Amino acid sequence: MTIITKFFAAKLGTVLAAGLIFLLLWGVVATSGWSGAEPSVELPPDAAYPLPPPEPGQVIIQHIIVTRRVYQKSGGPAEPGSLPPAPASAPEPAVPMPAVTPAPAAPPPPAPAPTPQPPNCPNKTPMACSRPS
Amino acid sequence: MKSSTLVVNGILFAAAVGVGGLAAVGVSSNPDLPGSPAGSMASVHIYWYLGRAGGFVAFGLLFASVALGLAVSSRVFDGLLARPWVFEMHQFLSLFVLVAILFHALILLPDPYAQFRLQELLVPFESHYRAFAVGVGVIVLYGSIIVSASFWMKGLIGQRGWRALHYLTFLLFAGAIVHGIMAGTDSREPWAQWTYVGAGLAVLFLTFFRILASRRIQRQSTKLSPEQAVRPA
Numbered sequence: 001m002t003i004i005t006k007f008f009a010a011k012l013g014t015v016l017a018a019g020l021i022f023l024l025l026w027g028v029v030a031t032s033g034w035s036g037a038e039p040s041v042e043l044p045p046d047a048a049y050p051l052p053p054p055e056p057g058q059v060i061i062q063h064i065i066v067t068r069r070v071y072q073k074s075g076g077p078a079e080p081g082s083l084p085p086a087p088a089s090a091p092e093p094a095v096p097m098p099a100v101t102p103a104p105a106a107p108p109p110p111a112p113a114p115t116p117q118p119p120n121c122p123n124k125t126p127m128a129c130s131r132p133s
Numbered sequence: 134m135k136s137s138t139l140v141v142n143g144i145l146f147a148a149a150v151g152v153g154g155l156a157a158v159g160v161s162s163n164p165d166l167p168g169s170p171a172g173s174m175a176s177v178h179i180y181w182y183l184g185r186a187g188g189f190v191a192f193g194l195l196f197a198s199v200a201l202g203l204a205v206s207s208r209v210f211d212g213l214l215a216r217p218w219v220f221e222m223h224q225f226l227s228l229f230v231l232v233a234i235l236f237h238a239l240i241l242l243p244d245p246y247a248q249f250r251l252q253e254l255l256v257p258f259e260s261h262y263r264a265f266a267v268g269v270g271v272i273v274l275y276g277s278i279i280v281s282a283s284f285w286m287k288g289l290i291g292q293r294g295w296r297a298l299h300y301l302t303f304l305l306f307a308g309a310i311v312h313g314i315m316a317g318t319d320s321r322e323p324w325a326q327w328t329y330v331g332a333g334l335a336v337l338f339l340t341f342f343r344i345l346a347s348r349r350i351q352r353q354s355t356k357l358s359p360e361q362a363v364r365p366a
Contacts, residue, residue: 003228007221014222016230018190025186028324034178034246035318 145148148213180244184237185319189328191233192309195277196332199306200339202299207343227281234274266315271310306336 004011151242201223204210210219221244238254241247258268282289283298290298310329 003225007225010218012224014226018194018229018233021193022186022190025189026182029185029319030178030182032319032322034181037152069221 144322158325163244176242178246180240180242181247184241184244185317186319187233187240188313189319189325191230192236192313192328192332194226194230195306195309198223198230199206199302199336201226202302203336203343205338207339208344209342209346224284227277229282231274231277231281238270238274263316266312269311270316273305273308273312275300276301278309303336303340355364 139174161184204218205216205223206215208216227311228309239363240253241249241254245263249260253262253267254270257271258264280302283295287295310333313325313329314320317325320329
């Protein structure tokens with residue numbers, strides 16, 4: 001029994017001190033996160049819900065880009081980084097305009113027709129055919 | 134002391150610490166943790182946190198036990214602390230550290246993320262998580278049991294055997310540092326690094342002090358012996 005009763009106060013103090021340090025360390029490691037590398041993140045209760053829709057500010061930026069493309073197509077200056085002045089007749093839209101779909105690209109020109117060869121000169125270039133045989 | 138009394142005392146002490154630990158877990162844990170999506174991450178990882186905190190407490194107790202053991206033999210605390218007190222606390226801490234190590238290991242069993250099996254925590258190098266580091270920790274546990282038991286087996290193994298077993302403590306302490314650094318997820322934290330460095334340097338200092346003190350004692354005894362020889366009886 002002496003293992004506990006001898007110097008009992010010192011031993012009790014040791015146990016209590018160890019318990020307090022344990023509680024302190026518990027708080028420290030819980031703060032530093034479960035892996036010890038990053039702080040623990042408390043997930044909100046509605047984290048499973050989908051994200052909210054993007055704000056309308058992004059739509060306005062898209063509108064400016066589209067306007068510039070249209071202006072450049074009409075022959076305006078194409079300096080990089082400078083926005084073209086808005087036309088005087090065009091009023092400032094109160095609501096963002098819908099995105100203008102670009103015009104479809106022109107179809108590629110048809111391939112040039114092969115040069116007709118003389119009937120008496122099969123499988124030869126026109127130059128070779130022009131030579132006297 | 135009778136061995137039966139010792140066993141009863143050990144069980145009572147372990148039970149008291151265990152009840153205290155479980156009460157602490159019960160107070161702060163949420164009963165519907167594992168399946169609850171609304172449960173906070175801190176609560177889900179509660180057993181992991183308890184295991185880590187218990188590991189540092191066990192390391193601190195092991196350090197205190199080793200330091201007091203070195204203080205007993207080197208007499209570094211003479212004048213500050215009574216030597217019987219230092220020896221008694223050294224002996225008590227060597228038992229208390231076993232309780233702390235067992236708590237540190239067994240509290241990880243119910244952790245839903247680590248998913249340790251009892252076999253992995255009791256058989257060296259069987260763990261699926263950092264097998265070498267956890268294996269070193271298991272060896273430290275068994276070594277600590279052997280060294281602590283040697284207090285009550287001194288009559289059986291003799292002074293020389295008891296001393297040889299006590300030298301094992303240096304290896305165990307080094308093993309505990311290796312286990313903490315390699316298995317612990319707090320090893321990158323400055324406070325954890327300073328804990329290991331501070332404890333290691335303190336034990337190193339006390340070890341050198343112990344070696345120098347024993348040499349001084351030997352030198353004094355060799356100087357005194359010729360005088361004692363000529364001194365009249």
